[in-house]
Amino acid sequence: MERSPGAALTSSPEEEEEEKAADGHGEEAGVEQEDEEEAAPVVLKKGPWTTAEDAMLVDHVRRHGEGNWNAVQRLTGLLRCGKSCRLRWTNHLRPNLKKGSFSPDEEILIAQLHAQLGNKWARMAAHLPGRTDNEIKNYWNTRTKRRQRAGLPVYPPEVQLQLALAKRCRYDDLSPLPGAANAVQALDAAAAGYTSSRPAPLDLARQLAATSQAAQFLSPPPPFSAPSSPWAKPFARNALYFQFAHSSPVSPSKPTRPLHHPATPDLSLGYGVRGADQSRLAPLSPSPGRPRVELPSNQFGQAMPPTSAAAAAGAALPDHHQHQNAASLEKMLQELHDAIKVDPPANGDAERHGGGGAVLERHGGRENKLDGQHRDDDMGTLFDMMIPRLNAPETVPLPPAAASPNHSGSTSQHSSDDQDPSTADLGVDLPVAGGASPPDQDWGLDGVCQWSNMSRIC
DNA sequence: AAACAGACCAACCGCAACTAT
DNA sequence: GATAGTTGCGGTTGGTCTGTT
Known part of the structure; x- marks a missing residue:
């Protein structure tokens, strides 16, 4: 399987840093999520991705690389499950994607x-x-x-x-x-x-x-x-x-x-x-x-x-x-x-x-x-x-x-x-x-x- | 112009495999 | 060895677009 074995569940210092940053990220979703996390389970969003969500995900991957998708929600406040993040990244956001119709x-x-x-x-x-x-x-x-x-x-x-x-x-x-x-x-x-x-x-x-x-x-x-x-x-x-x-x-x-x-x-x-x-x-x-x-x-x-x-x-x-x-x-x-x-x-x-x-x-x-x-x-x-x-x-x-x-x-x-x-x-x-x-x-x-x-x- | 059908695309869901504990 | 968590894969669904009637 292609996976990063090191995709740890624990937060690295870098992640913790971002976790703090996420609090003050200014992203409403993030703030709301942090608040909700205290009281109720986070309701993850479904459906089409917005450009803002894309940006958050891209930023996250830029900082931490691919993998550890479940940490995305925790670190960025993105209200998406790890599965959805991974899918979005692999299918739409990762570099070198070729769009358009297939060649002969x-x-x-x-x-x-x-x-x-x-x-x-x-x-x-x-x-x-x-x-x-x-x-x-x-x-x-x-x-x-x-x-x-x-x-x-x-x-x-x-x-x-x-x-x-x-x-x-x-x-x-x-x-x-x-x-x-x-x-x-x-x-x-x-x-x-x-x-x-x-x-x-x-x-x-x-x-x-x-x-x-x-x-x-x-x-x-x-x-x-x-x-x-x-x-x-x-x-x-x-x-x-x-x-x-x-x-x-x-x-x-x-x-x-x-x-x-x-x-x-x-x-x-x-x-x-x-x-x-x-x-x-x-x-x-x-x-x-x-x-x-x-x-x-x-x-x-x-x-x-x-x-x-x-x-x-x-x-x-x-x-x-x-x-x-x-x-x-x-x-x-x-x-x-x-x-x-x-x-x-x-x-x-x-x-x-x-x-x-x-x-x-x-x-x-x-x-x-x-x-x-x-x-x-x-x-x-x-x-x-x-x-x-x-x-x-x-x-x-x-x-x-x-x-x-x-x-x-x-x-x-x-x-x-x-x-x-x-x-x-x-x-x-x-x-x-x-x-x-x-x-x-x-x-x-x-x-x-x-x-x-x-x-x-x- | 409206209704419809088909094509296309993005995303979700469930499952399996794998790893770490 | 059992379990939980994570990731990847394949099937499916639903929305949107486009062409036709």
Whole structure:
């Protein structure tokens, strides 16, 4: 917990001094409160804060720092409970708060974080400097409500696709394609959330969906189900492939960031908005130990039932089935590879595709034009990472090239409660949004084809 | 112009976790 | 170990604003 352990109940000499000062503060409330304190319990005020109250609180924090909120009322005469003071400070008065609407980068990041964390607003806020949990919560709830009412997917296409991919990687059942049509429908639904002058963002994904084996990646369509088994691990690491390389070249064989949560699909696309103030907040550091598995608490709608999720995620296959899967997967990956090789648009500006297609396109986009060899390497590594899982899903270690010294134990079976939660928030090194993106970074969200542009749809 | 609905925002409430005694 | 106090978090509510009919 982030709290000042030293927040003592006793008054320091400094506080006593202020306590005396509060008596003669001239603030009516303070005087009244002192008087009332003699006779009757203080009736604390509720409702909107006045500027005078704000000033008192700011002054108090300036003198004493944050924490010890219950002392505020005692020291300043402010007729507010400590809880209310803390809330007011964190949500409105503390410095470096960013007001105004969320940027597209922030919106995408919120969606990613929500897909990964669920309604963990405070943790999400830690990735969005200057934003408060309350702000994020309000934003998400209203946005979600609106989109649900409109019958639109809660998550933006790129996040949704990743969810589907993550989920698909837990489905080791590579049987024929009953879900292919559903997958296309799901992608259509996702794309319906787009108003774009560009090519449909999920065209490429739809191509994949229409492709015999690759389509299985995308079926069935529930937006999220928490992974919980080693079968989720391949994607967690394969997700490296889907990361953008704007901050570090994507090369699964040479990961530049710690490996990911062993049981949580990494949804980070690297929508990195590398804020200048990234250091301001204590980062949710990738744990050197075992990230805590935490399921989103509310996933709106068709989350996979626990039983089926467990079955899908945890079922180990007989060896012969695994080999079949290996062969199918090889074919599927080849198709995926081929799909990625799709020529860029005639104008050569791949980023203009933006949106969900960017999941794949960005990888080869302006910021990271991988040559064929590089792609081959990536796909090879991706394949290498997945196949051993199929052959020995329970114990196969990470390929050495992909292993991280910081996560040497990340592939073993972990309990979820043997780690300091403060360092186990995420198994991934999520970007910190905030500040201005460097001008030379373009995530392909140019304001036209954005999930956020659907905000008024209802 | 008025009524209404929806969106947005600020604040409250209850609970849980943590620390000090 | 029990208890009280403090803090943080997530869910919810209520007020205000804005757009539509």
